[in-house]
Amino acid sequence: QILPSKEAERFKQVIKMYENKQYKNSLKTCNQILKKYPNHGETLSMKGLVVNGLNGKKEEAYDLVKQGLMKSKCKSHICWHVYGLLNRGDKNYDQAIKCYRNALNIDKDNLQILRDLALLQIQRMETAGLVGTRHKLLELKPSLKANWLGFALAHYLNKNYSTALMVLDKFAETMEGAENKYEESELMMFRNTVIFDSGNYEGSLAYLNECKGKILDTTAVLECRAKCFSALGQKEQAKKVYLDLLNANPENRNYLLSYVQAEGHSLPSWTAECSEEVAAAVFKTVEDVATKIPKSHSLNRVALDIATGPAFRQRLIDFTKPYLKKTIPSLFSALKSLYRCPKKVQIMGEVFSEWEASIIGNNRFPDEDEEAAPTTTLWLYMLVSAHKYRTADYPGALEYINKAIDHTPTVEMLYILKGRILKHMGQLDEAWEAVEKARLLDTADRFLNTKATKYLLRRNKIKEAEQCIALFTIQPDDSPSYTNIMDMQCMWYELEEGDAYYRLGDVITAMKKYLLIDKHFQDMEEDQFDFHNYCLRKFTLRAYIDLLRFEQRAHSHKFYQSAAERVVKGYLHIFDAKEKGEDLQAKVLKLKDDTPNGVDEKKEEDKKKKKKAEDDEEEEGDSQDAKAKEYDMQVNLEDPLGAAIPFAADMVLYNSGHVPAWTLNAEIYLRKGKPLLVLKHLLGAAKVDSSNATVKSLAKELYAQVDSNSGLNEHVKSVLESYRAKLL
Template structure:
């Protein structure tokens, strides 16, 4: 339809030039032409020109002015599709997609067949997963542009995503027969494979197989044809054909583990001996392949057979000098007999290689290279470290270092041994030595930085990473820009252990922003993938984005954030007290001299830090300015609020902030009990009984015997005892009915007693601590028994971190005043874990604290607890 407020020819030509300038990112020229129109008193309030001026200003980063002009234009011309479209673009640039969709729909009221508005609307609908709306919009585009390929593909995909497979298949068939005749290229091949994917997802495997065979000559991805047809044959239980397909695939790639598994399924092998014999055949057929040899070890159960096979495998690995040999075989250690067999063989190799230079006791055997002994030491160190025999592990790794002191892998393993032994400081020092041997190795550099973070040395870790980040930009800025989430999740955990709550929250929020950015980045692919016909990958991308926040990186960051916010809700930060001037008159001369030296050092350090901060700020501003110039004010990249640690740590409502991190997990990580336990902790503090009940029920379905769930149930029942009478009768009735299967008419005291007396529930260290706390809280006369239960060291899953948790609980007063018991417990833990810093005497801790440079924080047991 024509504009509701048309311009005369001269001004109309200027308006068209504004549009061209916007499309070509010539924003300043666009503002100049807009000024020429608006300077004419007759058109000073022309709505569409005002809107385009606002859109151009938005591209230059002048957001407030942009909104003012666009809204003014819209008020002057409410029936203009251009004004509504521009307002939608402005909302889209601020990621307000729901508002942008409303604007586009208003624009379409006045111009129903505007192709550009319909396209923009369809992009927003697929971004927001409004699949019904997307289908309707794609139908309109299809009717308006039936000859365009994107119209057909988008229309078919809308039905596919909604699960209407037959309609999607019929549209794709019609498109292929009418629009793509005589084509035989990559795009046509991808279309056929996408259509085949839709057929398979509809469950029509026979039809999908026939389709694949019919068009195999036109599909260029021959490997995909074979793999997909093999899958279909297995689904259809046509095992002979599947067997033939996977045998051909193994000839193509004998190292593909999946092919062996599928071939076993096709041959219908179940007995372990049959599987061992199966792999024996392929060992002979592919003598250089590793996969059949390794898979055979998993299936071999008979002791003599396994010993013979693993002997061959170990000899080959040690002779060749394969560093990840232990990592490769570690999964076998789940079976005790296999672990003992491997240990026996490794010790034999060490003895024979030291004496004769051979693997066996017979001196006439073929002599092995000198490196075989080195790799045997290397394997033995990792083996005994896995068994938590730290002394023997260190003995063998020291022997390996004496043998070849230039091998970096040895120092990495020694650091790992100390980490597992509870000494993260020594661990990172050995990693630092490894990094110094090859400063160009980014893997060792990153590994060293991670160990530094776990030791609480955040600044050192940043300096280590700075060796591989952009010069002239602070390492943390560059790592954040590169979305280096392993560093940020580790840093968040490190700051949490150091009780620097604001810094921990800043890192968690940075990770959260990365996930938001990744979700925004898919916007670029909605039209691109349809244009390039990468349809299978596009559907995979959409499905990945739907569950993106189920990723472990987000879960770790969210857990840190929730834990910190819960702590801040319970213990809000207080304003820092003003430091009083020390009384220098009554000090001895030596003490006064020490104080003056200390003050001078503190002043010098403060000046250095201030200068460094100023330098960093200048570099940051230069970096942001360069990025803005490079992006030319792209409206799709709005500036985010700066994350200020102190402001984050002083949030007005910490529980609401915690919920923002938790909500995605309740949908995407509902299979993890920690999700529901975190939800309970938040809702318990918010006094939301129905949501508390929901969290407990979901957790109960996952693991009814979980120790933390038991504690949550006790606290919930205690809350009900105090508050049930004040609840709405309908709510109280629902809660009473739903909680009964878990409570079974017992009081909180009875539940606590029964949990302690159960043979398995409290036989893990964390479970025993939780049960002991509840028993001490609910049955004060049983305090001694509760203390004994918590401080016992007889649990099969005893760990350093578990003992640190018990120690923290004792110090926090969960079991009342018990200074003597704390000392006894520390002494017992020190004997059990002699290398663990957490149980070192105060004198040794103070020596370590002198060298500890993690933000000048004192070395605390919680900070240096091991993170296996």
């Protein structure tokens, strides 16, 4: 249906008002058009989009958009575009891409739809489709620099390196290029990245020489040159460049590791296990570098990881003694990685015992005439306590930390260490008391406040923990502190609070806390949309590529993996409770009413009723309610196993070396009655740890199901039987 000119002009106003977020005026204009032309599909679709923006009524919005599509007989690019925008808003990106493609089938040269499609394709990393979309955008708008860079980037992400270089060369010929030296420098570095990733290391070196003096990021140039020399086997040149980098940044351990690798030593990381011969050779190399860069603290620390025997003993003394004399708190964390090696632990114990005997007896270090300061004795007590704590001698650690506190009772870190020791001894109340003393010594310290909050949560004191952390969260008016914590994406707090609720039996509230962490990662993914166009306009292509690669591995982060594991366990608990006929919702209400730790929602409601708000305050209250609603995560009680599967799949995809990632998947499919999928995940777990007790237990459950299921397909049964001996 084609609108007359007056209504067509009104329809343009509808789109303009929607883009300016004037939803009420836009809805009013839509209704005026529909009053005269109720079958106009495009207006119906736009009304759906406006309704969604105005009050978030999803069902009504989708109904209106679908009506619009039907009225236009699916031949309107605007209706398809609107349907795509609605799906994109709900993060249903695959469906949105289909809608945009349908819109382009009708209007293939629509720039706005092409831009929206390109954004979603790079968001989903559909690089093959992105190349075609970016090519079309470049054809339609060749005067825009961002279109040239977007097309080159699409080919680079699709690993068409030669084509990406051709596009960049053509861009340099036909366009003026960068507007300033920074943009020119970034463009050159991006071109060099394409050359390097294509495997043309000689070409990369030649191009860097050609651009000498024009690239502003000199560190990146040196790093790339060193990588090229290493890849080409030119070890001496690589070592020379890495030495230049170490002189510029003596504390960068990665440069030192690369130097060691260029020397010909096969050492993947500083903490990797290696033979004594390799360790001796690496230690010699590190000592050689240390003579050239004497001020590097990292070199001295790395030497401790590599050194063995008498060399380690001397290095330990040289490294640790200045820390003790200057009372530097980071000493205890600096030595942490050394406790993986039993031989080094033994030497450390011997050295610390010698120092203790000498300082307590003679008030000086062995082989020194100068008297030790009183603070050295204090730090030695703390060092010995930390050493015993690391070796699981908790009574001994507690004895020495008490000596340190008796010596100087005003040092916060002493109480923090005491709290850790008591926690490992199972004395959670006493542990919190120690940490609380540390917090009260310096109430302006955020770290101490964080520790006190964490220990309260481990005692299941949720309300007190919320009040404690609220001291460091900004609270506009009377908004609850937890919404500010959610805004700050404070994931450790959400994990600990969820664990506290779980221990108290409130599984559903615990699940809501864990699901918040998933929401934070979804928000991070959504935040990419802000950069897709910006980075092309500003020429920050290298940082943009780093962002895209980070997002691809974001779910491997320890906070997400910890939350995913808890979510899967929670959904398994919910499924088992449903099977037993338990009412988990009733438990939530009972827990919140009966325990002092529950959030007293009734008081909050009474407070709101009493408060007479003005118009602006009412609007602010509405926004706070919307925020509280946004953070009230929905737990799937209808299909808990189906809801658990995506989280379990992420665990295997990003953390396949973790046995529970496999066993939790197996538990889901055991309950769903999918024996082949159970077998697949048990075999994956057995590959990581074949003697794991959980794997054996689940294998017994699997084969008990197989033996009792007479209707099982013979082919499936034969596959399962072929692995029985291996798993049992």
